[in-house]
Amino acid sequence: MDLKEAKELARKRLGDKRYHHTLNVEKMAVKLAERYGADCDQAALAALLHDTAKEMPTADQLALLRAHPDLAGNTENRPTPIWHGVCAAILAKTEWGVTDEAVLSAVACHTAGKPGMTLLDKILFLADMTSEERDFDGVEELRQLEMEDIDKAMYKALDDSMTFVKKGNKPLDSMSAAAWEDFRKLLAARG
Ligand SMILES: [Fe+2]
Numbered sequence: 001m002d003l004k005e006a007k008e009l010a011r012k013r014l015g016d017k018r019y020h021h022t023l024n025v026e027k028m029a030v031k032l033a034e035r036y037g038a039d040c041d042q043a044a045l046a047a048l049l050h051d052t053a054k055e056m057p058t059a060d061q062l063a064l065l066r067a068h069p070d071l072a073g074n075t076e077n078r079p080t081p082i083w084h085g086v087c088a089a090i091l092a093k094t095e096w097g098v099t100d101e102a103v104l105s106a107v108a109c110h111t112a113g114k115p116g117m118t119l120l121d122k123i124l125f126l127a128d129m130t131s132e133e134r135d136f137d138g139v140e141e142l143r144q145l146e147m148e149d150i151d152k153a154m155y156k157a158l159d160d161s162m163t164f165v166k167k168g169n170k171p172l173d174s175m176s177a178a179a180w181e182d183f184r185k186l187l188a189a190r191g
């Protein structure tokens with residue numbers, strides 16, 4: 001699947017607001033890829049695909065996860081807001097001909113992160129949080145930090161979202177907590 005096809009697919013599967021978000025994520029992902037010497041086409045493809053399962057009904061997402069246990073792992077036991085990334089990766093691999101495992105990985109972990117994230121995983125995760133239309137408290141600081149030090153930005157992003165989840169008494173995803181711990185250790189080792 002090339003970038004033009006991915007853009008058409010996103011347009012077809014998403015409402016106006018989320019499609020607009022997707023284009024902004026693509027822009028930010030390419031900017032980060034340029035900054036860190038990653039492949040811009042991979043970053044753009046991952047960005048265009050990342051939310052393509054977000055408007056699927058939850059029941060359909062669950063059915064898709066159950067139809068592909070090898071790709072879904074234990075996703076169904078994780079918080080439902082995380083499912084859409086894994087579902088998009090499953091559809092991309094099984095129906096849309098996306099074979100690039102690096103892109104599939106970034107799409108699958110874009111909401112919660114995971115331990116051992118690759119540069120492309122980090123780029124998509126942060127691009128999704130700092131795309132142009134995002135306006136939460138602290139987003140400017142995160143935009144600055146992600147251009148300076150992508151690992152520090154990942155740590156801050158995960159730390160903030162864990163605080164947010166805990167405050168709202170929402171279930172904390174263990175993979176996300178493991179990703180947080182991963183960056184905490186990495187930064188501690190760097191001193
Ligand atoms: Fe998403």
Ligand SMILES: [Fe+2]
Nearest residue numbers: 021050051128
């Ligand atoms: Fe998104």
